[in-house]
Amino acid sequence: MDTDKHKTRRPSARSPRNQDDAQAPEAMAAAPRSVDGLRELMVSIGRGETNLSLGGKAHSVLAKLLEQPEEVAVRTITDLATALGVNASTLTRLTTKLGYTGFADFQGVFRDSLAERHRHFYTHQAERLVAGKEPRAQSAEANHTSPEVEVVAQLAHESIANVDTFLARLSPADLREAAALLAAAPRVRVHGLRQFSALASFLCYGLGMIRADVALLDAQGLGVAEGLAQLQPGDVVVVTSVAPYTRSVAEAAVAAANAGMTVIAITDTLASPLVPPARHTFLIPHESSFFSNSMGAYLIFCEGLLNLVATHLGKQSLQALARRERLITALGIETD
Template sequence: MTSFATAQDKILEELPWLSMELRKAARFLLDHPDEVALVSMRVLASRAEVTPTTFVRLARRLGFGDWAQLREPFENRLRSGSSPYAAKADALVLRSARETIFAESVNAAAANITAVTATNSPHDISAACVLLEKAKGVRVVGFRSCRAPAHCLVYLCRMFRNDVTLLGSDGGALEAELASLDRGEAVVAIGFQPYSRELGLVTDVARRRGVPVLAIVDSMAAPLTRDADVILRFSVDSPSFFPSVAAAVATVEALAATMLTRSGAKGAAKVRQTEAELTALGAYMPD
């Protein structure tokens, strides 16, 4: 009997070589494992925007006899109670009158944030912290809409350590910054589909230099995960025209808080020192 982990590994291994249609179906399986176990192939196909026969072809491509055999590990995973996902935001957000879009957007963001703790296990969080703690310097990268969570992580971490910097902040001289990337450092790459081209450059350089990568992404099927040592995930579901980054921001805020907690009294002292220096420099408006 094939385990869910084995089925997941097979999908990830084959993903780069699949046709566009099969890749779309494969990504859906990876990102919605609960639904694979609970709804019919026809409903899955509708949700994934592929034909039902696409799942049959995918099953055979992955070495399973038919769709039922591929679905079985997903069903067993759900029965075992080891589901890593909370209720999906898209199950809570329903299109309705335009007057409700504000509330729908807020509800979707809240559901995405709630899902973060279910999607990322304590082991994942611990592994991410260890990776960053061992590094003599941390380079954080996120482009376009992911610039906000990347900047947030850098800002928070610099309250208690001085060696966290934002890549791509020097007027577009990303290549020049990567030239100095050192083996003893670590990279945090943040992105969601469609993934910024520059992220591929960063993770490729990191891989060639032997620099560990923490990927904070929307999917286990993200291209960044192929070069990542640790993966944290967030949902971007939204009724809006654009994916939500609320969960990405919540993820980096929680990660920074966890890192500070693990740093102990030394980290707390550094925060007090940084806050005092900011106050002395007039960074804040007077009450």
């Protein structure tokens, strides 16, 4: 009798919607609660190893979502649908078919994974470094080099890949307008902490070579509030931080924007808390086997931005550099 009852519920081949609904309870019981689990499920679906099936379009959409987990974690369903060239309802149907109660439940998996990654970023990076020891030794043998050289070579190739990625998505308009702002603003302050204090110092030093009134936001250690209090609407604040983000840098960006200053952010993804308060945002990846955030692509971007500012300033930048050279000579700072 149970068998007959089950048969009466079997959807007909002419009713694909009912077929999807019939699969939903089964899928829901196994809905992955991690991004890695979702990737494994997608592979299983593609191999026909699960009772859950997706059409070609839905499978492609899921693959694209898994390629950009940070964006999925923070963007709205409408934004994601537009970026993927589908309707928001397509994403809703996909997530429910995978077993989630809706898109918000599905997105929560990405948010939780992102938060977990940030909490253990440095140990995860170090684990990858240690795990790669044997493959590097094999690569060194194949390339007739040493494991030590392979470590450096691997980082170099990863930095090149990061540079290629940010070049592919650079906005000419954002570059042009950011360079103009950095050239014309009455005052420029740069803010970055922890590892990215080095990048902030580098950018500040470079800008200071070609224009006046550039400094770190908290150069004297008096506090960010005091640094912002010295600025006026129309001044520019450049902030930089990447995952795992420094909370105080994000808070300084929001405070600067609320006070009428123009914020330029140099960060990693659209999930960054530096994005909302910024007028111009530059996204630079830092994927690498380095045990912390890779800085190579960031330095190259900043060098390019500095060159654009110098070009925009024209003769003014030449005069500033010439004056600097005269002072260096007068003070005997450099050796022959």
